[in-house]
Amino acid sequence: MSSVLGTYARKDISFSEGKGSYLFTEKGEKYLDFVQGIATNVLGHCHNHLVKTIQEQSKKLWHVSNAFVIPEQERLAKRLTKNTFADFVCFQNSGTEATEAGIKIARKYFHKIGQSEKNRIITFKGAFHGRTLAALFAANNPKHIEGFGPKIDGFDQVPFADHEAIKKAINKNTAAIMIETIMGEGGIKVVPDFCLKGLREICDEHGILLILDEVQSAYRTGNFFAFEKSGITPDIVPIAKGIGGGFPLGACLVTKKVSVGMTPGSHGSTFGGNPLAMAVGNAVLDIIFEKDFLNNVKKKGEYFDNNLNKIKKKYPKIISEIRGVGLLKGLKMVVDNVEFIKKLMDLKMLTVKAEENVIRLFPPLTVSDKELDEATDKIEKVCKAMS
Ligand SMILES: *Cc1c(COP(=O)(O)O)cnc(C)c1O
Numbered sequence: 001m002s003s004v005l006g007t008y009a010r011k012d013i014s015f016s017e018g019k020g021s022y023l024f025t026e027k028g029e030k031y032l033d034f035v036q037g038i039a040t041n042v043l044g045h046c047h048n049h050l051v052k053t054i055q056e057q058s059k060k061l062w063h064v065s066n067a068f069v070i071p072e073q074e075r076l077a078k079r080l081t082k083n084t085f086a087d088f089v090c091f092q093n094s095g096t097e098a099t100e101a102g103i104k105i106a107r108k109y110f111h112k113i114g115q116s117e118k119n120r121i122i123t124f125k126g127a128f129h130g131r132t133l134a135a136l137f138a139a140n141n142p143k144h145i146e147g148f149g150p151k152i153d154g155f156d157q158v159p160f161a162d163h164e165a166i167k168k169a170i171n172k173n174t175a176a177i178m179i180e181t182i183m184g185e186g187g188i189k190v191v192p193d194f195c196l197k198g199l200r201e202i203c204d205e206h207g208i209l210l211i212l213d214e215v216q217s218a219y220r221t222g223n224f225f226a227f228e229k230s231g232i233t234p235d236i237v238p239i240a241k242g243i244g245g246g247f248p249l250g251a252c253l254v255t256k257k258v259s260v261g262m263t264p265g266s267h268g269s270t271f272g273g274n275p276l277a278m279a280v281g282n283a284v285l286d287i288i289f290e291k292d293f294l295n296n297v298k299k300k301g302e303y304f305d306n307n308l309n310k311i312k313k314k315y316p317k318i319i320s321e322i323r324g325v326g327l328l329k330g331l332k333m334v335v336d337n338v339e340f341i342k343k344l345m346d347l348k349m350l351t352v353k354a355e356e357n358v359i360r361l362f363p364p365l366t367v368s369d370k371e372l373d374e375a376t377d378k379i380e381k382v383c384k385a386m387s
Contacts, residue, residue, distance in 0.1 A: 011345070018045025021364055021371045023350065032349040032374055034361045039184070039216050039328065042242040043287055044364035050245050050283050057279035064275065066268065072278035079285055083224060085233045086253035090262070091273030095215035095240035096130020098250035099178075101267060102211045102236045103134055105254055106176040107154075108261030109209065118175040118208070124160045126355060128185035129178070129213055138178065160189065163198055170202070176209035176236070177202070181226040184216035187356030188323040188330025193230035200232040209235040209258060215250070216241055219288055219365065221326035222298025247280040288365075297365050300372065301326035304363070307376040315383040329361040330354060331379075335386055343382040349375060 015023040015031070021044055023033045036044070043050060057072075064070060077089040090105075092098050103121060110118035121138065129135040136145055137152040145151070156174075158165040166177065177199055183189040191199075196212075203210045212234040217226035219242045227234060235258045240250035250272075254262075271277070287293060305322060308331065312319045316334075323330035333340055337357045344351055352360045363372065 020044040020047075021367050030348060031345075032371065032378070034363050034375060035350045035352045036362045036364050037246055038241065038352060039220060039360075039362040040241045040244070041246040042219050042365045043245050043284065044366045045246070047245065047287070047366070049287060050247075050280060053279050053283035054247070054276070057276055061275045063271070065270075066273065070273060070275055070278065072275045072282060073273040076273075076278050076281045076285070079282070079289075080251070080253060083289075084237075084253060085255065086237065087256035088254050088259045088262075090252050090254075090267060091278070092240070092250035092252065092269055093248045093271050093277070094130070094250045095238065096132045096135045096250075097269070097272070098215060098238035098240050098252045099129040099135050099138070099211075099213055100132055101252035102178070102213070102238045102254075103138065103154075104267060105236055105252065105258060105262055106209050106211060108266060109258045110175050112261035117173055120154050120156055120171075120173045121175055121211070122166060122169050122177045123155050123157050124179055124183075125157055126160050126183060126186035126189070127178075127180060127213075128183075129180075130215075160186075161191075161195065163195070163202075166199075166202060170206050170208070174206065174208050176211050178211040178213060180213040180216065182217045182221070182325065182328060184328075184360070185354055187332070187354045187358040188328065188360060189356075190226075190323065190325055196227055196230040196232050200234075203235075211236040211238070213237075214239050217325075217328055218242055219284075219294075220297070220328040220362075222294055222301055223326075224288075224294065226325060226328075243284060244277065244280055245284040247277055249277045249281050251281075293365075297326050300363075300365075300367060300369070301329075303369060304329060304361075304372045304376070307372065308379070311376065311380050311383055314380075315387055318383045318386055323358065324361075327363050327365055327367065330358045331361065333357050333359060340382055340386065343385065344378055347378045347381060349378045 016026045017024040023031045107119050123138045127139040129138045134152045138155045156169050158169050218239040237253040308322045320334050321332035337353045337359050354360050
């Protein structure tokens with residue numbers, strides 16, 4: 001019997017090595033990995049540049065307290081702000097901490113400007129913001145919150161995509177609207193550009209903040225952030241998963257205006273932003289910022305989309321919809337998603353489920369067309385077997 005607390009329904013398989021798009025078992029069985037630690041290993045397994053970086057940094061310095069200036073942290077923050085809407089970054093270790101930091105920053109902003117009655121955040125049904133208490137009750141997923149009361153107050157939830165409900169929910173106590181630009185766990189539901197623009201307008205009209213949770217979508221859509229193609233500017237953006245390329249790393253990005261409440265002592269993290277994590281975060285950016293890298297993600301996303309749509313057309317009784325942007329893809333299934341995932345695994349391909357009977361596909365951003373074809377092939381084989 002395992003001594004690990006049983007909080008996961010694990011598959012009875014483990015891996016001993018990974019390279020790029022593939023995972024290998026002890027016995028040498030090779031799996032095409034389109035889970036990638038749930039959208040986390042953006043450069044695939046054991047990318048040479050990351051391996052080299054972590055080796056070198058591990059000989060120099062692992063961890064120092066945030067009581068001291070950390071040059072690697074300064075550098076990553078500078079690169080993240082120079083290339084985005086943000087003016088400041090606070091580093092964490094995970095996505096849930098990043099969203100919690102976002103919630104804290106929003107509340108503290110209004111406190112600082114003398115409007116501390118504005119402390120409630122509007123969130124959406126089907127959202128996922130992580131597993132710490134505030135993030136749990138922000139998303140309010142009945143399956144996740146059961147038994148974890150008392151409820152953390154301060155969140156008002158509305159149905160997804162219901163602009164009227166949002167307007168109705170806003171009152172004098174509203175501080176912010178928080179939404180995932182692409183709802184990941186909820187089933188790869190993309191918030192369309194016109195909705196993002198609509199949300200920005202509502203926020204401006206009421207003097208409240210827009211928090212876009214990009215923990216799952218950052219770097220993955222062919223833009224640096226998924227919201228960028230809409231042209232809007234958010235106030236606060238939590239990121240994690242992909243930004244560490246497989247190393248635990250989270251961050252919360254914020255504008256100068258909204259940062260004013262976050263003075264020394266107002267927030268902290270022992271590990272957040274340590275030299276080892278920062279070296280890896282910088283190394284991931286080295287690759288992401290290479291000329292045409294993100295453009296190629298877009299192209300590969302379109303190529304994969306084309307493949308998947310062909311299958312969908314051929315097997316409309318198996319797959320009903322192709323969702324997602326870039327290399328963040330979801331297949332909405334007509335047949336049971338879990339059964340399909342199991343059959344893909346028999347063909348040595350790994351995928352992960354989401355709500356709404358969706359299968360998520362997270363190839364590494366370094367995936368080749370040939371590997372995308374291999375994935376397409378396996379998906380088509382299972383469609384054929386199930387029809
Ligand atoms: C995964 C996820 C989180 C939580 O991240 P952890 O690193 O698991 O804490 C938060 N928000 C979104 C959108 C996510 O996909």
